[in-house]
Amino acid sequence: MEFEEPGSISDTWSTDHPGPFLVVGHNAQPEAMSALATAVGLARRLGAFIHVVHAMTMEDFPIDPDSLYWEHQGDQELARQREMAENYLNETDVRWAYHMIGRDPFVALHDAAERCDALMIIVGTRRAWLTHLLRGSVAHQLERNAGRPVLLVPTPQQR
Template sequence: MTSTEGDAVPHRAVIVGVIPDQPPRVLKEAARYATLFGAPLVVAHVDVTRFVTYEDPDGYVHPAAVDIDIAAGRAQLAQVREAATTVLSGTEVDWSVVQLVGDPALALKDLAARADARLIVVGTRRRGFGESVREFFTGSVAARLAHRQSRPILVVPLEDAARDDEELWPLGDEG
C-alpha cells in the first residue's frame, strides 16, 4: 500500500530479510503473515560490506565500509526496493524498506527488538556447493537468529524441496 524509507520503525511489525535476486516467495509469505496479524511489514536489506562503528544514544548508527564500493550497497538496496514494489503493489499491507549494516543475524535481531516485531521472516539459502561453503563459514542466518533472540522466526524455502534421490551438490560435467 505504501512504501517509505526512514529511521522510524513501525511498532509490532513483521520483519522480512531480503537480498537482491531472491525469489519473491519470501516477500509474499511475509506479506501474508503481516496481513494475518494486521501488522505493517518492514522489508530489511543488510549491507554486509559495511559494519557498525558506533551507535549514538538516539539510535543513529555510524557505519564504516569494509569495501570502498559503497555504490554497490546502494544498488542492492535499489534492487530490494524494486522487488518489494513489484511483489507488494496491489496488496493491502503497509510496508517500508530499510537498509541495515553488518552481520545479517545481529542486524535483523536489533531491528526486531526496536520494532517489538511480531515475526521475523527469512529465506533459506540457495542450494549448491558454493552456498554450502559460505554457510559453513558464516553460519545460517535463521539458525543464528533462533539462538540469539526470542521472537518467532519463519524460514521460507527459496525453492521446492530437494527430493530424497536428488543430488544436492551435482558435480556437473567436470566431475
C-alpha cells in the same frame, strides 16, 4: 543511496500502526522474495505491519573494490533490490516500510525485531552448504539467538 548508519535506527521505525509487527529479511537471493511473499500473506491474516530489512553486505557490491565505479555499481544494485521489493509490496494491501541498514544481517534483523517488538522474524533459507560451513547462516543464528519466533521460508523449489 541513503541507508541507516551502523548502530542507528532512524525515525522511519516509528509508525502509527498499532501492531503487530513482522520483520522480514531481504536481499537479492530468490529465497528473500519467498520470505517477502510469506510475510505479506501473514500480514494480511494478522493485520500486521511489515518492516523489510536489508542488511548491506559486501555481497551487494561488485567483486573489485578498486574499480572506478565500485560504489556507483553497488548503489545501483542496492537500488535494484529495493525497487524489486517495493514493486512487489506496492501491489499488496499491507502496510510496510523498507530499511537498509549497514550492519551484519543477524544483528540488523535482531535489532529491528527488538526495536519494533516484532511478533516474528521471517527469513528465506537455502541450502548453501559452503556459506553455512564457513560462517553459519543468518537463519540459523536467528533460530538460536533471536529470542522470538523465526519463520524459515524455503524457496519454491525446496518445498
